[in-house]
Amino acid sequence: MDTNNIKNTLIKRLTFLRKAYESNLKLVVDTFDDEAIHDLRVSLRRIQALVSYIDEICNENISLNLLKDIKIRIKKFNKLRDTQVQIQFLIKQIKKFTEIVDLLVFLKKSEKKQIKKLKKALNLPDFDLSGDFFFYQTKLQQTSCLNLIQMDDIIKNAQNSLNELKTFIAMVEKGKYETYHKTRIKLKKFRYIIETIEEIILSPNEKLKKVQNLQTILGEIQDFTVLLSLIDNFCQRENIEVSKFADFVEFVQQKREEKEQEFWNNIEILEFWDNFLMNY
Structure with a gap:
């Protein structure tokens, strides 16, 4: 183009x-x-x-x-x-x-x-x-x-964003949910860059949807983390023992762990984008 x-x-x-x-x-x-x-x-x-x-x-x-x-x-x-x-x-x-x-x-x-x-x-x-x-x-x-603007500029910018994302993924630790949240921010940036240039680089729509799905998974991890914090704050505010919500808290923690695993099960989509941009 x-x-x-x-x-x-x-x-x-x-x-x-x-x-x-x-x-x-x-x-x-x-x-x-x-x-x-x-x-x-x-x-x-x-x-x-x-x-x-x-x-x-x-x-x-x-x-x-x-x-x-x-x-x-x-x-x-x-x-x-x-x-x-x-x-x-x-x-x-x-x-x-x-x-x-x-x-x-x-x-x-x-x-x-x-x-x-x-x-x-x-x-x-x-x-x-x-x-x-x-x-x-x-x-x-x-x-x-x-x-x-040249095509080389377009591709290089997308590659830089993907490399930055991969750096944050490498720093993700199981159970350290702030690292997932930071990774989500970088993933969101990469996804929006690809959306911005998708007509220019003719990116496969189904592959872009998989990036969006990965972002959704990280968003759900963050939502569960926020909910657990909300429960703690609510109990302090209302002077309630946190143990009242013990079963529900355990359920939310389990759902969050499932989403963690789902994230790692779907991470290979980034390999596609690495190759797609490298071979463009």
């Missing part, structure tokens, strides 16, 4: 992501559905990844403060998304572990407060970044940097 097509492909992707963001934001405002919130955060992360990618590959700060503004918006939804994930999991387990009822009630109250707070934020005139994204796209079309 020549440089002009590379530029057009990146701008085309930005247009697609910008429209997805606008659609998802409207859905969140209308429904505040947990799936809509998830989709909005994903659309923001994908735009963030694309903007960051262009800054990195152009070696200049074209985006100015846009990345900071996106990060602030994502952060506003993080706590609510975590709460809703925990609520969904507890609801599925409540028949088996009736002792978690009080914890579920606590989370539902917390969710209500967070939604009320976020609704106020969403109504502020400076929350919506649609205009900022459109302005950025207009500026991007005029910059000379994208006209200079």
Whole structure:
């Protein structure tokens, strides 16, 4: 693919992501559905990844403060998304572990407060970044940097991200869940880079889905870790003995260990990407 097509492909992707963001934001405002919130955060992360990618590959700060503004918006939804994930999991387990009822009630109250707070934020005139994204796209079309990007630059950037990811995987220790979380951050970056350039390098969609699945597994490990910490904090807050949740805690720990094993069982997908990029 020549440089002009590379530029057009990146701008085309930005247009697609910008429209997805606008659609998802409207859905969140209308429904505040947990799936809509998830989709909005994903659309923001994908735009963030694309903007960051262009800054990195152009070696200049074209985006100015846009990345900071996106990060602030994502952060506003993080706590609510975590709460809703925990609520969904507890609801599925409540028949088996009736002792978690009080914890579920606590989370539902917390969710209500967070939604009320976020609704106020969403109504502020400076929350919506649609205009900022459109302005950025207009500026991007005029910059000379994208006209200079070569395929070698594209491949080298992806390889560097994959190598960084492999370094973090090598430092993962069983039972040290912060190492899985750090690895997930690097995996997420690699996945979004490949998504950004998938039309340019003609990446196999099924192989990209396997990377996404690996990220999901690491996300579930983190969700279980957050839930266990939440139980400890809830017990301290309510002056409850942690032993009340002993059976449920053991169940969650077991599920987390299963996800650890699932991660290692699926790690070979990165070998494909190593070879794919090396032989491009």
